[in-house]
Amino acid sequence: MASIINSISFKNFFNYYGDYDDTRYEFEEGVNIIVADNGAGKSKFFNAFLWLFYDQVLDSDDKQKKNVKDFAVKIISDKAKQETSIGDQVETGIKIEYSTGRYKYQIIKSFTATRISEKITDFDSWQVTINDIEIDKTDHILPKYKPVYDAEEKDTIVKQLILPTLRQYSFFQGEEVDKMIDFSKKSSIEEAVRTLTNISKYEEISKLVKEIAEKAEKDLNKQTKATSEHNDRLDKAIEEKEALELKLEQESEKLGEFKKLYEDAEQEKNNLEQNFANAEKRKDLDDKISDKSRILRGVKDDYDNFLDGINKRFFDGNFSWISLGFENSIEEFKTKIKEFRQVRYEKQALLNASENPNDFFTFLPVNSPDAVSLDSMIEKEHCFVCNREAKEGSEPYNHFIKLKERPKNKNPKSFVKNDLEDFFGNLQINATPFYNKFDTIQTSVLRTREREIELKERLDKLNSELKSLKSQRKDILIAGTDSEHIDNATTIINNYKGAIRRMEQAFTRIERLEDSIKSIKADIKNTEKEITNLRPKDIPEGYTINYEISKDLVEASYNAKERVFDKMVSLLESHANKHFQNLIKYNDIKGGVLKFEKTPSGGISLDYIDELGNEVSGASEGFQRMKKFAVVMAIISANTSHYNYPLLADAPLSAFGKAFNKGFFEAIPDVFPQSIILVKDLYDKDVPEKLTDLGLKLLKSDFIKTFHINEVDEELAQIERTTNIERRK
Amino acid sequence: MTAQEFKSNITTKRPRYADSRIPLLEAFSEKGSRNADYSRFGPIYELYIYAMMLGIKRKTRLPLPPRNLTSDFLELGKWKRDSSLVDFLLMIIFTQTEDLSFDWNELEDMEEEQLNKVVSEVITLIEEYANGGLEYLETLWQKGELDTSHYMFIDLYKNLN
Secondary structure (H helix, E strand, O other): OOOEEEEEEEEOEOOEOOOOOOOEEEOOOEEEEEEEOOOOOHHHHHHHHHHHHHOEEEEOOOOEEEEHHHHHHHHEOHHHHHHOOOOOEEEEEEEEEEEOOOEEEEEEEEEEEEEOOOOOOOHHHEEEEEOOOEEEEEEOOOOOOEEEOOHHHHHHHHHHHOOHHHHHHHEEEOOHHHHHOOOOOOHHHHHHHHHHOOHHHHHHHHHHHHHHHHHHHHHHHHHHHHOOOOOHHHHHHHHHHHHHHHHHHHHHHHHHHHHHHHHHHHHHHHHHHHHHHHHHHHHHHHHHHHHHHHHHHHHHHHHHHHHHHHHHHHOOOOOOHHHOOOHHHHHHHHHHHHHHHHHHHHHHHHHHHHHOOOOOOOOOOOOOOOHHHHHHHHHHOEEOOOOEEOOOOOHHHHHHHHHHOOOOOOOOOOOOOOOOHHHHHHHHHHOHHHHOOHHHHHHHHHHHHHHHHHHHHHHHHHHHHHHHHHHHHHHHHHOOOOOOOHHHHHHHHHHHHHHHHHHHHHHHHHHHHHHHHHHHHHHHHHHHHHHHHHOOOOOOHHHHHHHHHHHHHHHHHHHHHHHHHHHHHHHHHHHHHHHHHHHOOOOOOOOOEEEEEEOOOOOEEEEEEOOOOOEOOOOOHHHHHHHHHHHHHHHHHHHOOOOOOOEEEEOOOOOOOHHHHHHHHHHHHHOOOEEEEEEOOOEOOOOOOOEOHHHHHHHHOOOEEEEEEEEEOOOOOHHHOOEEEEEOO | OOHHHHHHHHHOOOOEEEHHHHHHHHHHEOOOOOOOOOOOEOOHHHHHHHHHHHHHHHOOOOOOOOHHHEEEOOOHHHOOOOOOHHHHHHHHHHOOOOOOOOOHHHHOOOOHHHHHHHHHHHHHHHHHHHHHHHHHHHHHHHOOOOOOOOOHHHHHHHHOO
16 A cells, blocks of 8 residues: 655744644645745755655755754754744754555654854754654554654654655656666666566576576586496587587677677767767757847837837827717817807808898808809709799899809908817818727727737747747757867767777677677587487486476576566556656647667667657757656556555756646656645746646646645745745645 | 917917926836836827826816926927827817806907917816826826736726716
């Protein structure tokens, strides 16, 4: 039954200030997430387990592991230190509860420090006593804790939480994944297989039966010599076999040497290949980065200008946002100008009437009807104004004539002091663009927002593309070769060619030696047959049978070992691919599979190949780590149907993209019955929920069982800071 | 006085604002420093117009302090050149009849002196509504009720309908 961590609590442990009850995390089977920004207690949490397993903690200043005893003063919460008067004591500790199928354990590791002088951060100001580890145990039936006294049992209980041999796969910090498996070394996968399988048992058996067989042969030979029937031909055959075996041994040794040569040359080639390719790749990336930066700058300018221009739309006649809400004023203006004109006409008409009482009188506007219409009215003897007949000689007809002959006064006598008709009239005409947009403003505001979102999305996309390119370039630098010089490149090429030549030479020798070994083995087999034929018939049967059986056993055990190994490798391959596909589920990586290949030197290499069988290269650090993590998961899942230990990982996602993070959380429950993941990538201090979109999504996912957020008040001085744990789920 | 003379009498005036509004004007127009927290207008007159329209929407006229405590800026006629924006604004201003002591037709019969007074009355109306709008913005700003969105001004404007 799996070990499940139920809770962990701290007492004055680094920033976790206060008693155990104040700083407690509770966990469940399944995925548990702790989100914390830098400095908010992730590494401290991890340190608790380092203390539990190894009596050490990681010094965040120099990234070195320090013994708790020597480092104790730094482990005590600063606030707790400050609150301890000279002569008083402060206790610092961790308390972990975990259960297996049958029992539940509570483990406390702690120390007590007595303050002896003023300066609280000085190591000399404190006297530290490490307390004995306290372990209590209860079964699930009668939940009453009883102390465990036996030191050996205590030791077993701690080990059982995560077995020491498995801790490298189950308890790690982000970058350690890289070191877990080094694919450029032939032995790395073999070691992984060895850690988790019983392959070494097969090796032991193989060695044992070989010894037995040798002894059986010796005994048989001794018996042979002791009989009278023994003869020279048999002696000669035995000598021949011994000579062949010696030769086999020598050739095997040579084969080993050449395999080693091959492996070294291959390693050198791989390293150089990376260097060589890196230079090319870097140039390529630099070009891409420069292009992308240029486009980004353009879009950024567009975006900035766009934002700056938003308020311009108030005053631009094409948008006229300023008119929003002034529909009534415009209607009022129109009414008023109509009234204004009416009053004017009346005024003018009255003035005309009073000055020329015998002249025509009209309320029609000045010069209306116009001369052309009047002519037409006279000709057709019809009034277009009132649509009535006006026969020649009639009163209306005479009125037309009068009108036609009205004084053509170019400068009519002004009837007002200030003629402001044009002032108001022109306002109305000129301002048209500003008051004919009322219906479209709401839409134009909406479109503006849409356009901004479009630009922003484009900008974000470019930014993230650029970031990814830069991170790829950084990966190349991390790989260790920022070779700027041509002579360096020449050396690289020469060394590269040299390594290939040595690989080819070694490969030829390996082939030849393998052939030679094969033929020696055949010779030995034939010689053995001959020896059997030549053996006297009066040897006690037991010796012969013993010899024959042990011979068969040697062969069988060797084959079994090989078979188990091959089977394990192909099983690992299929599991690694399954996990890998789950991990990259949300990534934009096209197809491809992980392939485990046997190398001529007998090692196993791991390649990522596309559907055409070409190796995919140039992937980012995150991607490389993902590949390794898939293999780690495979090592665990391929070897056990149920892995019995929790996964405790600090910042495993630091180098990954968002898409991978999602895949990661979904994939880990496939392998680990419980996982506790400390992560900062889901933290967003700028939003009220303090979580990124993915963080919020995960919070709602069923497969996430508990969710904690750590917060530290950064405005306080370091000495005052404490970590607050908020459980969100 | 001709229509043209009357108009230019108005458009050659430089409306004024209270000196106490300078920080606000600097914070929300391009006159201020570059890294502002808020959305901003370009030239001062844009913010000034916006404030005036806010004032009219909210019907808040606020008299200016004595002249020596105020400053002027661009002539009205030069606000947004090559655009009929000012015509539109005058349309809005001349419809504020409850604020104006004259009837349009009366204007046509006024003596020059009286007409000049009317022009002053119009400019004062502009200044006082702008001051009312600026006061409103200032209060929101002080209370921290202005949001930092790029659409802050249009949202505020829309919501006053």
